[in-house]
Amino acid sequence: MSQSRILVTGGSGRLGQMVLDQLLHAGVSGIITTTRTPDKLGAYASLGVDLRHADLNDPQTLSKAFQGADRLLLISTDDLFSGRRVQQHTNAIDAAKRAGVRHIHYTSMPEPEASTAIPFSSDHVATEATIRESDLSYTILRVAWYAENPVELGLIPAALRTGTWLTSAGAGRIAYVTRSDVARAAAAALVRDKETSQIYDITGPHAMSAAELAAALSRSVDRPIEVRQVDDTALARELVASGVSPQLAPMLVTTDANTRAGNFERVSHAVQELTGVPPTSFESFLVKNKARLLGATDK
Ligand SMILES: NC(=O)c1ccc[n+]([C@@H]2O[C@H](COP(=O)([O-])OP(=O)(O)OC[C@H]3O[C@@H](n4cnc5c(N)ncnc54)[C@H](OP(=O)(O)O)[C@@H]3O)[C@@H](O)[C@H]2O)c1
Incomplete structure (x- = not known):
């Protein structure tokens, strides 16, 4: 210790x-x-x-x-x-x-x-x-992007309300990681008491495209979710129309632009390397939070 x-x-x-x-x-x-x-x-x-x-x-x-x-x-x-x-x-x-x-x-x-x-x-x-x-x-x-972001930033609630996952990310992927896996990795790095300098990519186990995310969401909540690819301008407009706050929408558009450019897709084994336990997949995260997701939408 x-x-x-x-x-x-x-x-x-x-x-x-x-x-x-x-x-x-x-x-x-x-x-x-x-x-x-x-x-x-x-x-x-x-x-x-x-x-x-x-x-x-x-x-x-x-x-x-x-x-x-x-x-x-x-x-x-x-x-x-x-x-x-x-x-x-x-x-x-x-x-x-x-x-x-x-x-x-x-x-x-x-x-x-x-x-x-x-x-x-x-x-x-x-x-x-x-x-x-x-x-x-x-x-x-x-x-990497928290698995919680699409929930906390209103994207998954909007998709569940409308049946559509709106995106301008094209085939770009995100290696979503849960906040608790980030915490486990950070705590493990803190206690190992190493003095060498290192850079780790703290990611989930897979990178997911918008199409894969929508399919995982659809399976998790037993509802059809279709993907609609739009351009950045339409995304900003339609996010606001679907209930996302006007302050947040431009930031979400930049996330899709960066995803489209391939800058969020790198997957590493660092969480497992640091903690000995593999990170949670995005789909497991959705399944675990199914009641919360549906509760937020059905209110
Ligand atoms: N990877 C991702 O997807 C993602 C998503 C959201 C955020 N982040 C980043 O990751 C960080 C941690 O995420 P989180 O979910 O724990 O965010 P959070 O719950 O919003 O916490 C914000 C953090 O910022 C600290 N902070 C803000 N202003 C400060 C100041 N003037 N002095 C000292 N501390 C200050 C707060 O400390 P106190 O209130 O205790 O002072 C708190 O720890 C965020 O702050 C943000 O930089 C990453």
């Missing part, structure tokens, strides 16, 4: 909490987590987690909050539109160096350099570069 002290940023986020759960389950002691909202994490304090307030916008909070940590998991923030995200990550990397952290883990995205269609890919390119230049050893976790 690792003797190093592990620090997880963004402890109140969904991934952050899952990583904490994995670390606790593995019997890791001395875990530190930083968050802007320690009040939300009282249950973790009672399990021995050292809760510390930190805001990545405020370097002063980080110096104290990162003290004593040896291995850091920097969870990329969800601050996609303010223009401050790279600075937030840079603040964390600088604070880690000041605090004597030896190894940084970072949640990046697949093929960030090639993924120019995605507006926030440059955040990950810049953060990865800052980590490489930091002189600390690192583990970059290039996390």
Whole structure:
């Protein structure tokens, strides 16, 4: 078991909490987590987690909050539109160096350099570069699209309402990975206490095209779902008409453009390599969540 002290940023986020759960389950002691909202994490304090307030916008909070940590998991923030995200990550990397952290883990995205269609890919390119230049050893976790995204972003509920999966991705594929598999992989990387630098593609077991996704969804919920390929402009318009929020629709269009370009399709064995257990397939995820999917649609 690792003797190093592990620090997880963004402890109140969904991934952050899952990583904490994995670390606790593995019997890791001395875990530190930083968050802007320690009040939300009282249950973790009672399990021995050292809760510390930190805001990545405020370097002063980080110096104290990162003290004593040896291995850091920097969870990329969800601050996609303010223009401050790279600075937030840079603040964390600088604070880690000041605090004597030896190894940084970072949640990046697949093929960030090639993924120019995605507006926030440059955040990950810049953060990865800052980590490489930091002189600390690192583990970059290039996390594939969450299997949860099509549910949480309203795409699967819309497909179940309309019977149609709308896409401009063509034959492009996505190697969907569940958030819990990402958490398992991140926790495993944190506890193995390696000091060598590595980049992992954290993916599900297969990459799926829109046609394969619609077929899997159809089988999972016993309803016909047809695929309709449209261009990016029509996709944006029709997503909004099908109930997806107008703020979100342009981002979903860029996802399809990047998928069409082949930048989300790489599949790796990293989850199994790190954890010893293969990742969940997208179809298993759908089957497991069938009641939730149908409940959300039938309301
Ligand atoms: N691969 C994918 O498909 C995918 C999808 C969505 C998001 N992501 C990325 O993966 C990350 C984790 O996913 P998730 O589902 O756990 O997201 P989430 O539940 O929305 O959590 C957002 C995270 O951002 C942190 N954060 C935001 N602003 C911050 C700030 N100023 N200082 C410190 N922390 C800040 C939050 O920390 P506290 O609130 O605890 O301070 C929290 O951990 C996201 O933040 C995003 O970068 C990836």
